[in-house]
Amino acid sequence: MLKIIKPGIETIVEDWPGRLGYLSKGMSASGAMDNVSLQFANLLVGNPTGEAGLEVAGGYFEAEFMENTVISICGTDMKPTINGNPIPMWEAVPVKKGDVLNLGVFGEFGFRSYVAVAGGIDVPPYLGSKSTCIFGSYGGFEGRKLAPGDVLKFGKPARALDTLAGRKLKKGVKPEFARTWELRAIPGPNTCPDYVTKEGMDYLYENEHKIQHTSNRSAYRIEPVPEYFFARADGGVGGSHPSNIVDHGYAIRGTMNVCGNTPILLIADGPTLGGYINVLHVINADLWKIGQGTPARDKFTFVYCTREQAIEERKKQRALFTEDNVTK
Amino acid sequence: MDHKVTATMPGLVARVVVNVGEKVAEGQEVAVINCMKTEISVKADKPGAVKEILVKEWDEMQVGDPMVVLEI
Numbered sequence: 001m002l003k004i005i006k007p008g009i010e011t012i013v014e015d016w017p018g019r020l021g022y023l024s025k026g027m028s029a030s031g032a033m034d035n036v037s038l039q040f041a042n043l044l045v046g047n048p049t050g051e052a053g054l055e056v057a058g059g060y061f062e063a064e065f066m067e068n069t070v071i072s073i074c075g076t077d078m079k080p081t082i083n084g085n086p087i088p089m090w091e092a093v094p095v096k097k098g099d100v101l102n103l104g105v106f107g108e109f110g111f112r113s114y115v116a117v118a119g120g121i122d123v124p125p126y127l128g129s130k131s132t133c134i135f136g137s138y139g140g141f142e143g144r145k146l147a148p149g150d151v152l153k154f155g156k157p158a159r160a161l162d163t164l165a166g167r168k169l170k171k172g173v174k175p176e177f178a179r180t181w182e183l184r185a186i187p188g189p190n191t192c193p194d195y196v197t198k199e200g201m202d203y204l205y206e207n208e209h210k211i212q213h214t215s216n217r218s219a220y221r222i223e224p225v226p227e228y229f230f231a232r233a234d235g236g237v238g239g240s241h242p243s244n245i246v247d248h249g250y251a252i253r254g255t256m257n258v259c260g261n262t263p264i265l266l267i268a269d270g271p272t273l274g275g276y277i278n279v280l281h282v283i284n285a286d287l288w289k290i291g292q293g294t295p296a297r298d299k300f301t302f303v304y305c306t307r308e309q310a311i312e313e314r315k316k317q318r319a320l321f322t323e324d325n326v327t328k
Numbered sequence: 329m330d331h332k333v334t335a336t337m338p339g340l341v342a343r344v345v346v347n348v349g350e351k352v353a354e355g356q357e358v359a360v361i362n363c364m365k366t367e368i369s370v371k372a373d374k375p376g377a378v379k380e381i382l383v384k385e386w387d388e389m390q391v392g393d394p395m396v397v398l399e400i
Contacts, residue, residue: 009337009368057364058337106337106391213339213388216364295363296338297390 009058033291041116076110119155190277200229339363
């Protein structure tokens with residue numbers, strides 16, 4: 001078990017790929033914002049790679065272990081310590097009953113860190129997933145962010161704990177962290193020439209876009225688009241603004257709609273439908289970078305990508321989470 | 329001696345909740361930052377008296393930016 005001392009800015013239970021199959025009921029998929037770090041963290045402690053771990057956003061987290069186990073921490077470097085002593089990231093580390101884990105520092109590159117525990121976090125799956133949907137207040141630990149005094153149970157480890165300690169990723173496997181995140185993106189269903197001008201799409205693909213402070217697990221907002229972005233004077237039967245269209249279903253995680261003049265990447269806890277144009281879709285292999293983008297600090301760039309390339313990149317990424325990439 | 333209370337999170341200043349001359353205890357909230365549509369409390373890491381307020385509403389903060397000067 002793990003007792004939360006300081007939950008930090010936002011710490012929640014998330015798994016991967018989240019709660020699939022309920023978009024038609026208005027329920028977003030949720031799941032880890034950086035699925036790559038969560039999956040590596042699980043791999044290192046011998047869990048199925050989609051097992052539930054803790055997603056710590058922004059740092060300032062502290063918790064006490066109430067039993068011996070093995071953990072691994074992957075994601076942004078929050079300078080993790082056990083009882084004040086630094087511990088390595090991207091490596092399986094044994095901990096003892098009474099040890100205090102601290103993730104005390106706001107990451108210099110990246111925003112979220114993932115704590116995986118051998119056996120995973122034992123919360124009841126809801127509709128097939130242990131992931132928390134913050135705005136729906138369901139899933140995870142009581143459907144909410146963790147609070148001081150919360151006690152989390154662990155599942156049964158898949159392997160003997162003494163075989164896990166020291167497992168780490170092979171050189172060159174760890175993802176690169178940055179302040180400007182390059183997102184490969186397929187043009188969406190509402191682009192040029194009908195909804196957006198060519199110059200408007202060029203604006204998205206050729207500039208850096210600062211992440212707005214209002215970004216969270218539902219949506220990452222970037223700076224407003226210029227006037228020449230829209231190809232229409234209004235939204236016709238969809239509404240008065242050229243970003244309006246008749247309500248339609250949004251694609252799962254990674255789609256960008258434009259709400260008024262603001263482009264918004266709809267992600268883990270994002271809405272499942274709405275009445276705004278969808279102009280591009282970040283490929284699955286790059287979703288993790290959105291989750292590591294720090295609001296009010298980092299920037300995104302978008303790189304044109306085809307559906308075929310997106311499928312290839314997804315296959316390549318899935319192949320990363322195997323024992324072939326683990327060493328001792 | 330002066331001590332600066334700094335931003336713990338990037339975001340916009342929602343409000344400063346202390347006034348110049350006011351005594352603050354360690355751990356007392358001095359300002360609030362808005363980020364992720366959430367209000368993040370910025371607390372004094374030392375006790376002291378507020379000497380100067382360096383920020384105003386809507387100012388953009390980065391981690392480590394000074395917000396309030398305390399006389400400690």
